[in-house]
Amino acid sequence: MSKPSKFLTRRRILEAGAAVAALPIAAPFIVKARGESPVKIGFIDPFSGTYAALGGYELNGARMALTEINAKGGILGRSVEIIPEDSAADVGKATVKFHKLVEQDKVDFISGSVSSAVSLALSHAANLKGILYLDTGGHVDTVTGQHCHWTTFKICSDTWMLANAITKTLVTKFGKRWYISTPDYAWGHFLEAGFASLLKQNGGTLLGNALMPLGSTDFSSVLIKVQAAKPEVFIVLQGGDDFVNLMKQATQFGMTKKMAFGYGLVEFENLVALPQPARTGWGVMEWWWQQPKNLHAAAFVAKYRKLYAKTPSARSWFGYVAMHSIAMGAAKAKSLESIKVARAIEGMALPPELALGPYPISYRAQDHQLLITEFVGEVNGTGKYPDFFEVKETIPGTKLAKSPAAKGCKITYPA
Amino acid sequence: MELVLFDAFNGLIQGTFYALMALGLSLIISLNSVINFAHGGFMVIGAYLAFTLAPYIGFWGALFAGPILAGLLGILVERVLVRRLYGRADPIYSLLLTFGLALIIENSVRSIWGAQGQPFRIPAGLDSPVSSVYFFLTGYRVFVMAAIALAAASLFAFLRFSRFGLRIRAGILDLETVSALGVNVYLLRAVNFAIGIALAGFAGVLAAGVLQLSPTMGNDVIMATFVAIVVGGIGSLLGSVLGGLIIGLAAGVTAAYYPVASDVVIYVIMAFVLIVRPRGLLGQEGLFE
Numbered sequence: 001m002s003k004p005s006k007f008l009t010r011r012r013i014l015e016a017g018a019a020v021a022a023l024p025i026a027a028p029f030i031v032k033a034r035g036e037s038p039v040k041i042g043f044i045d046p047f048s049g050t051y052a053a054l055g056g057y058e059l060n061g062a063r064m065a066l067t068e069i070n071a072k073g074g075i076l077g078r079s080v081e082i083i084p085e086d087s088a089a090d091v092g093k094a095t096v097k098f099h100k101l102v103e104q105d106k107v108d109f110i111s112g113s114v115s116s117a118v119s120l121a122l123s124h125a126a127n128l129k130g131i132l133y134l135d136t137g138g139h140v141d142t143v144t145g146q147h148c149h150w151t152t153f154k155i156c157s158d159t160w161m162l163a164n165a166i167t168k169t170l171v172t173k174f175g176k177r178w179y180i181s182t183p184d185y186a187w188g189h190f191l192e193a194g195f196a197s198l199l200k201q202n203g204g205t206l207l208g209n210a211l212m213p214l215g216s217t218d219f220s221s222v223l224i225k226v227q228a229a230k231p232e233v234f235i236v237l238q239g240g241d242d243f244v245n246l247m248k249q250a251t252q253f254g255m256t257k258k259m260a261f262g263y264g265l266v267e268f269e270n271l272v273a274l275p276q277p278a279r280t281g282w283g284v285m286e287w288w289w290q291q292p293k294n295l296h297a298a299a300f301v302a303k304y305r306k307l308y309a310k311t312p313s314a315r316s317w318f319g320y321v322a323m324h325s326i327a328m329g330a331a332k333a334k335s336l337e338s339i340k341v342a343r344a345i346e347g348m349a350l351p352p353e354l355a356l357g358p359y360p361i362s363y364r365a366q367d368h369q370l371l372i373t374e375f376v377g378e379v380n381g382t383g384k385y386p387d388f389f390e391v392k393e394t395i396p397g398t399k400l401a402k403s404p405a406a407k408g409c410k411i412t413y414p415a
Numbered sequence: 416m417e418l419v420l421f422d423a424f425n426g427l428i429q430g431t432f433y434a435l436m437a438l439g440l441s442l443i444i445s446l447n448s449v450i451n452f453a454h455g456g457f458m459v460i461g462a463y464l465a466f467t468l469a470p471y472i473g474f475w476g477a478l479f480a481g482p483i484l485a486g487l488l489g490i491l492v493e494r495v496l497v498r499r500l501y502g503r504a505d506p507i508y509s510l511l512l513t514f515g516l517a518l519i520i521e522n523s524v525r526s527i528w529g530a531q532g533q534p535f536r537i538p539a540g541l542d543s544p545v546s547s548v549y550f551f552l553t554g555y556r557v558f559v560m561a562a563i564a565l566a567a568a569s570l571f572a573f574l575r576f577s578r579f580g581l582r583i584r585a586g587i588l589d590l591e592t593v594s595a596l597g598v599n600v601y602l603l604r605a606v607n608f609a610i611g612i613a614l615a616g617f618a619g620v621l622a623a624g625v626l627q628l629s630p631t632m633g634n635d636v637i638m639a640t641f642v643a644i645v646v647g648g649i650g651s652l653l654g655s656v657l658g659g660l661i662i663g664l665a666a667g668v669t670a671a672y673y674p675v676a677s678d679v680v681i682y683v684i685m686a687f688v689l690i691v692r693p694r695g696l697l698g699q700e701g702l703f704e
Contacts, residue, residue, distance in 0.1 A: 014645065014689075048522070050631060052530035184675055213678055217626055217635045220425040220551055221670030221677070224418060227550060244532055244627035252553040252625065254544045273532030273627055277542060 061319030175232025371397030426667015434659030455633025461616020489612025648698025
């Protein structure tokens, strides 16, 4: 028998197959905004890969803030520029981009991140370089807990705040027998531990916890176990594409009609991607665009929609807050030195036109965590875009967060 | 025990997706001598085309239109790009080309449809379990299995009974002789490439019913697809189907006992097959050696 090809061998095909493994992480570089602006902020976020949509919303918010800052004369009279870099939510890439931004572009500050793992890596790298880092959206508790640094400030909540915001509601409304589905990495483990501990405090029973690797596509095995355990509440901790995949499959299994669904974190971007029947359950939003009594929020939403023809998400607000926080801190410190700006941001309260919520919020001095308001509510299954969530209760972050001591954070500045 | 049976059956359903993707990939490797890294990308294109067309022609129309349009795009890619590689001795050219193509497709999809995932609705009648006991057997899953079985059977019938299909099979065995007999092998390869791509597009539309429709959707499936063809035997179409079903089944059963290992188990199987039977389960001796 003659060979089908002179060139293709099984060994070649196997070698090639191995190279395919690199495909998901071989993300393209995004076009960088370069210029000769005096104040530079490196913005490391995923613009490709699983979290690309979330990173895009954060960058949009940051860019909107930048136009406002520059319209008011920039920072200390100098215009400000964002240099975005794509991390693809990958720690290795994010670290390379970090060093490129700091050593080559000579940025003054760093911001960004969706993935908790990337946030931790950037937080450590920024501390080693003594450069201020504003973590926009990596939730892991240790960033402002055990591994807190004087250089790092966190805008999104930590996982304990999220679990604390919704547990009581779920127990009271739906019952105490729970099953949890957890993505198998830092974010999932912390959130699951929080929920399990709070459920116990509320006298509930955890029937099981199914760990699934990040990036799983088929959740049937988890759903089969959950169905067999017959919980009153099924807690889904997956985010991004994983969340959408799980919810689509659970809906087709008819599970949304048999038990209540609860989420640690509900993201607007994910609700947009869900088909209507799968839009159900209760959870926590870290910011919500619909605040009828808040004129500042309405103005923010209108401006954002005009710029991007989309409704802003919590992620847009994170990016927006990050840029304004840096500008306010630098103005207060009258300096671009990270150490002085960090001191200035410590304890800083956000003005109402930036807080965009029902309660005053500020950066806690002891751990640099912004104590944001949590919007607890129900996913709106019948609403049309962007009416996908109905806020039932708003809880100030000050009532939800653990104390810095309990989190194990002790911030020390260089002598 | 019941849970294991549930998971095993569920794994088989997943395996049918891998089998469909592997069939297309295997066809292209066999006749076009191209390891198509962009296969997952074409799957995504099929899904997005169906998503765009569904509001106008309905789910059923989109189910056929998506793969057909993806196949036509496949012909264009084959004519313009892939064809130029046929005479080149070093496979690195085709690897680089299709790898680049995969990146281009992913980012084109992102710029056209956005990075944001899109909601793809399946017909209401398929959106619920067929029985309350076997709840994991949803209307849509049953439909997907039937559709994939039909697609695979049609392909095998086409290759076995149609003149064109026979030429493709002959070409896979000895393209030079087929060419010497007066068959237009350029057309043969173009159509073969298009069929492979259309199968990927078809898998994409079906997958969009259960998975998040996003630009990176194909990345998760493509690795399992490569594993399926290696396990089944490179160059064997039936082997591709078998390989897909085996790794789907293995991943399903593993998920019942130890979910975090469900991704790894398929590579363990591949390693085992390569050690014990390097040509794959149904691979022919001498083929692709």
